[in-house]
Amino acid sequence: MRYGIKTFFFLFTLTFLSGCASLTSSITRKPKPYTVAFYNTESLYDTVNDPKVDDEGFTPTGLMKWDESRYKTKIKNVATVIAGIGGKDGPAILGLSEVENRRVLDDLVNSPELRKRRYSIIHYDSPDPEGMDVALLYNPRVFKPTAQKSLPVRFPERNFASRDILQVKGNLLGEPVTIYVNHWPEDKGSTSLGDSRRRAAAAELRRQIDAQRKADKNVRIMVLGDFAEEPRSTVMEQVLRATGRPDPAFQDELYNTFYIWYVQGRGSVHTRNDNKMLDQVLLSKSFLGGEGLQFVRGSATIHAPEFAKFTFGKYKDTPRRTFSGSLYLGGYSDHFPVYIKLQQIK
Template structure:
């Protein structure tokens, strides 16, 4: 059992703040804002790009990635996103595994997203897969004032991966900072290298957050992404200082809104016979105890409608991916999207 006494001691508190919908949001529906994250599973276009390793994702490639398949995936993704939260799509949406800005423009021109008026913040990354992170936002609710891609300080001189997207702006007039990240995954069989790369990403992100909190201990910070680690991992709890403890007295920590899902063996992706909670959204404690915008307790949600799942067989109720190996399954993604809600 990996969970210590302290973890179980806080379970009753966690239930009030976590993804378990024991307590319903007390705010009126129209006052709530949805902040979400979605791993889109290899959203490549069908055009060849010599800078990216996208040869498989071409009509003549080994996967047979045709225009019809590409449009079908865009349609399913657009429908999923539009139905999240209050059924009008999230106000802020972090994304990972997207090839370039063009696929985002194609996604946003696909019904029913074409009428949602999203704007895009995106940087091309140095990751060998050619897959990036990005942020979509509704200008009606969020006004960006600064954004950058923060490079991760890896120990290996010849290794590059996705940067951490940092976006500062005004959400309903209040300053916030959003970080969107996708940590390096199992690109190497070496456990030591995998751990080193993830730790480097955690250190880079934690240092940036520390600098913000030195200037303003009540800074409103949101961290979202695919961390390729479960919430109870040492890297998340001890290096990033992201825990399942909502106690505002531990002001430096981030509150991981999806910790309880992990404790309950639930997750947003499925691997080797079990769910993983690698997709997570974390908030600074100022979202819990500060003034202004607040995290809505009980709002953390894994968005898993039937349309995203296998409906029978060995993998029933797990995400239906686009490809299983080289076999086209026609699913939306191998990850369910997640979201939280905040209120003014």
């Protein structure tokens, strides 16, 4: 009889502990994070001369000797970098810049490195004279677009054009969000001209954001891009009102998730012997507290795999680019991608 009682208590204890373990597991199970990224691909041209844009250099007989072999290497290199962003699943949402057209995007998502991800594409041809556009790739199982448009920027100079801002609205994991993909004008011969052009882009973007916040102060907004500005610049902090302050009390500000990287002297691009934090992800404060889609604190990362870096010499650990001037290096891009993680809090 006593053996029966011992057996009963043994089985009861085992069942109780198993139940506790299951309960603990369900309580401590963390929600799955999803990656949102941006990547300046450095002159991702096809090999065909488009008479509407200045792409003659990127043809087989052009200055860059941009033939099919170099083009295929570029597609493979960019795809290999993208495949590793944020972990084995790659980015759920990826903003791109310096892509020429839909063809290069199709070739990219259909490459062996990315084909299984089944990315969908949103792209518009922009008025940039060099034919460089922005685009959005997304996992259709995670993000469902509901509206999209290309927003022109009114620049102060006559006869100047650059990339439009891509606006995409949709449901990310069932929650409404708006994504803006940017590539603001660089300094080309004149710092003052570059600054005024970026002010115009920042002002247009801010107008769009203010209009959305007027309709819904809790709207979730993500801004991805190469801003050709660092986080502490006047254009970023005062015109766009993007800061490193996560305090949700300042609701009208955007939170710059890469501000700390900038303060630490890190960068997504290396120019003039210095790191520059030009590629950034900005979030509305609705991602910083409460329930629903939330920014994973500390997740902002510069994706800098060893294979995409120079491994020795003066430029050690900087992005291994495709070209230095017109000298072909066969690398990946002159920028590293940047990414953050989001997760649903219930």
